[in-house]
Amino acid sequence: MKKYKGKCSCGNVEYCFEGEPINSAFCYCKECQTHTGSDKWFGLWVPVDKFKFTKGTPSNFTRLGDSGKDMNHQFCGDCGATLCVEVTVGNFYSVAASTLDNNDEFSPQMAIYTSSAPKWAVFPADIPKYEILPPGLGD
Ligand SMILES: [Zn+2]
Ligand SMILES: [Zn+2]
Known part of the structure; x- marks a missing residue:
């Protein structure tokens, strides 16, 4: 099974995951804007x-997501x-695609929470966009 590795800026925290992500999405929600300092988060969804x-x-x-369930942010304390x-x-x-050692390996398959995007957000032209989540996801 293919293995992917990544790390934080200072290198004190490293991670790996195995196999292909179940989804890869640009998320434009307000929380993602806040913790990336950008218009979006590029997340690779990897089973725990x-x-x-x-x-x-x-x-x-930890914060509460729209679902009412916990979203546990894992970040380097340094x-x-x-x-x-x-x-x-x-x-x-x-998983933040931006932290992968080789972040050319994935492309986003969808854009989510576009209703929360700032006016200056940039959307890729060739992927489906959802105001919140695709039907059936996150219910
Ligand atoms: Zn660090
Ligand atoms: Zn988000």
């Missing part, structure tokens, strides 16, 4: 049992980079 931290221990920040968010309602990690 396929993902592990291999170096260091991340700090945590450099502050967010590596992934555990989406407990779906039992997966949304």
